[in-house]
Amino acid sequence: MTGRIRIGIVGGGLAGITVAIALSKHRHVDVHVYESSPQFTERGAGIGISPLALEALDDIIPSAIDLLKTSAGAVEADAARLVIGSGPEAGALVADLGQSAGLTMNRAPLLQTLLSLLPKEMLHAGKRLKSLEQIDSGVRVTFEDGTNEHFDAVIGADGIFSSVRDHVLGGKEHAASPAGWWDCRHLVPFEKAREALGEESFKVDRQYAWLGDGAAMLHGLVENKTMVQCIIAVIDKSFSADRKREVTRNSLNDALPASWYEGSVAKGMVDLILDQEDPKGYAQWEHKFTPTYANNRVCIVGDAAHATSPWQGAGAGISIEDAFIIGHLFSNISTAAEIEPAFKAFDALRRPRCQQVVDNGRRTGRLFCGQDETAGVNAEKLSRELGLMFGPLGALDLKLHKEDALSIMQEFLNN
Numbered sequence: 001m002t003g004r005i006r007i008g009i010v011g012g013g014l015a016g017i018t019v020a021i022a023l024s025k026h027r028h029v030d031v032h033v034y035e036s037s038p039q040f041t042e043r044g045a046g047i048g049i050s051p052l053a054l055e056a057l058d059d060i061i062p063s064a065i066d067l068l069k070t071s072a073g074a075v076e077a078d079a080a081r082l083v084i085g086s087g088p089e090a091g092a093l094v095a096d097l098g099q100s101a102g103l104t105m106n107r108a109p110l111l112q113t114l115l116s117l118l119p120k121e122m123l124h125a126g127k128r129l130k131s132l133e134q135i136d137s138g139v140r141v142t143f144e145d146g147t148n149e150h151f152d153a154v155i156g157a158d159g160i161f162s163s164v165r166d167h168v169l170g171g172k173e174h175a176a177s178p179a180g181w182w183d184c185r186h187l188v189p190f191e192k193a194r195e196a197l198g199e200e201s202f203k204v205d206r207q208y209a210w211l212g213d214g215a216a217m218l219h220g221l222v223e224n225k226t227m228v229q230c231i232i233a234v235i236d237k238s239f240s241a242d243r244k245r246e247v248t249r250n251s252l253n254d255a256l257p258a259s260w261y262e263g264s265v266a267k268g269m270v271d272l273i274l275d276q277e278d279p280k281g282y283a284q285w286e287h288k289f290t291p292t293y294a295n296n297r298v299c300i301v302g303d304a305a306h307a308t309s310p311w312q313g314a315g316a317g318i319s320i321e322d323a324f325i326i327g328h329l330f331s332n333i334s335t336a337a338e339i340e341p342a343f344k345a346f347d348a349l350r351r352p353r354c355q356q357v358v359d360n361g362r363r364t365g366r367l368f369c370g371q372d373e374t375a376g377v378n379a380e381k382l383s384r385e386l387g388l389m390f391g392p393l394g395a396l397d398l399k400l401h402k403e404d405a406l407s408i409m410q411e412f413l414n415n
């Protein structure tokens with residue numbers, strides 16, 4: 001087919017591959033994905049996809065829920081349960097979030113499942129970006145192996161420390177910065193987790209978050225309920241720029257206030273986290289503000305656009321929302337000349353939504369870790385404040401969101 005719109009996607013993680021699937025549905029779009037690593041892979045951490053994000057994904061991939069259950073080991077989870085984990089209220093219920101938490105799974109099989117939906121000739125590994133140059137006929141891309149490609153447009157999905165983001169924003173003034181927490185994770189066999197944390201936490205298939213003084217602890221089922229993702233997250237008062245640190249029993253004991261050991265979960269979680277070879281803690285980083293997602297024929301999506309702290313488990317979901325909107329915008333254009341209005345519409349629609357998620361995620365972290373002066377570690381006050389944080393996350397009307405995107409694009413086309 002001649003006259004196709006040629007799109008290059010930089011970054012082959014969840015955001016980039018989901019955008020590629022959304023665009024590949026349209027015969028007039030020729031899409032290629034470039035990944036800097038030698039292979040398309042994801043670090044083996046658990047991930048949650050909310051009911052709203054699943055609705056968007058099902059629009060992109062029909063029967064997506066069944067596919068993820070059968071091919072990615074996804075577990076359908078009941079409402080996530082928030083419980084006080086430290087101090088005199090330890091064990092008190094804070095809230096059950098909604099009727100369903102959606103699906104939980106491991107990132108690696110999720111990515112492989114999505115990759116299986118794309119032709120291999122679309123996927124190019126070992127291609128690290130060197131430079132982008134916007135020219136009259138589109139975008140010239142140069143890779144560090146010396147090769148060049150020409151596209152009508154480029155979409156950057158190259159993660160938190162995105163090179164495409166630097167191009168879109170004209171520098172690093174709005175680069176990612178520490179969010180104020182670090183966490184350590186471990187994927188544990190189900191029986192071992194149940195023995196350490198107690199039968200009560202596994203009577204229902206759900207994610208648990210234990211809230212408390214200076215830290216929070218989370219665990220959830222993945223891989224067809226055979227494994228449990230365990231996470232301990234603690235405040236980083238220094239906002240250290242070190243992205244990785246050694247984790248030992250002493251360092252965890254220093255980071256966790258003594259009040260955590262008044263509850264039932266801390267000892268078991270610490271034992272599970274340390275039961276791995278060379279445990280590491282990773283700093284949480286975020287984009288506190290992003291002035292635009294688009295620069296002519298280059299735009300950014302996913303963590304390249306709106307990296308958020310993980311407290312609401314929203315990062316994957318809003319990346320899927322990005323793909324949903326990009327797909328519908330490109331379904332309604334037919335020439336390269338219409339790309340810039342489409343990207344402008346994407347920016348105008350998605351940036352306010354995602355900035356709210358970033359800001360609410362940060363405040364949610366403060367609430368989870370007892371840093372909010374009003375709520376403290378009080379179950380009733382936390383329930384009220386967290387309801388205000390999580391409410392907007394699932395309240396988006398996708399049909400209206402899509403209609404707004406197309407309406408905004410039409411305004412730009414008319415101008």
